[in-house]
Amino acid sequence: MSGTPAPDGEAERPTFHEAFAQAARNAGIGQVAPGETPDGASLLRAIGGVRGLIESILPGLGFLVLYTFTKNLPLAVIAPIAVSVIFVVVRLVTRSAVMPAVAGLIGVGVSAGLALFTGRAEDNFLLGIVINVVCLLALLISLAVRRPLIGIIVSLLSNDPGGYRKDRAKGRVVLVATWCWVGLFAIRLGAELPLYFAGETELLGSVKLILGVPFYAIVLWITWLLVRAAYAKPAAPAPAAPAVPAVPPAPSSD
The missing domain is CATH 1.20.120 (Four Helix Bundle (Hemerythrin (Met), subunit A))
Structure with missing residues (x-):
């Protein structure tokens, strides 16, 4: 049980x-599943699909671009938080699984808090x-x-x-x-x-x-x-061919 x-x-x-x-x-x-052949669709599912891929990359990319061009730390860390909040809202509205976006938001929020607390990007x-x-x-x-x-x-x-x-x-x-x-x-x-x-x-x-x-x-x-x-599961053995009954010889016509 x-x-x-x-x-x-x-x-x-x-x-x-x-x-x-x-x-x-x-x-x-x-x-x-173990033994199955992976394909591109499986790989895309494993990284969360197109939406998961965007949610994984965009906050970090946004931080990098904003900080590179502005050197403004508060802006660079707060913008990804706003983007992550949008991801959560979109999942709620579309009734999709919300936990991946929530986990991402928590991670982005904690990272931003650390950077703002220490002042080190x-x-x-x-x-x-x-x-x-x-x-x-x-x-x-x-x-x-x-x-x-x-x-x-x-x-x-x-x-x-x-x-x-x-x-x-x-x-x-x-x-x-x-x-x-x-x-x-x-x-x-x-x-x-x-x-x-x-x-x-x-x-x-x-x-x-x-x-x-x-x-x-x-x-x-x-x-x-x-x-x-x-x-990989071993291939099932091929079924044996049915035995062909022996045909008795025809009687001699002598």
Whole structure:
């Protein structure tokens, strides 16, 4: 029995395992079931579709353009907040899933607050850097304890608990895929941290855009291809041809 028992009339609360599995299905990697062939439409869904792509890129691009040409920090951080609020309103009006836009608004708002509090434009990117550090640490810890995070996620998506620990081919694939994500966050931090500490705000903003959605999409595609190779369902054997009964020889006419 799944979930936590609840009094009559109340919905059961999902267990941590169920909640994590649902989060994995909703995440970008969950847009293609293990073993399926990814395509362009899957990749577009994984980054939130055209609307999600715009919502991901426009606030950061707006900050970069405004700060580059005006050097006005309040204007550069407040304008993306206004844009993010518009995204939330549009989703509410169109009755679309509103949480992605709300999450984006919170992130933009916290980043703007940090920059305004310190007076340093580069602190607009501090939250993103911290998130990358946390993700990198989570991946490295999962590797250290021999439970690659991509393996855990794929096991939930494929309803194959611990399958990567029993099958050496699957184990190698999820290990390589996890290291790919380690590489993504390590490259981001390796490129962004020196610029952050040097106060190179414009260059930092440009690098963040390049290593954001485009880099994420590339690593996600590679992960899908790796997982597909190990989790593809074997082809069903062809049905055997029906046996042809032997025809007795015709009687001799001697």
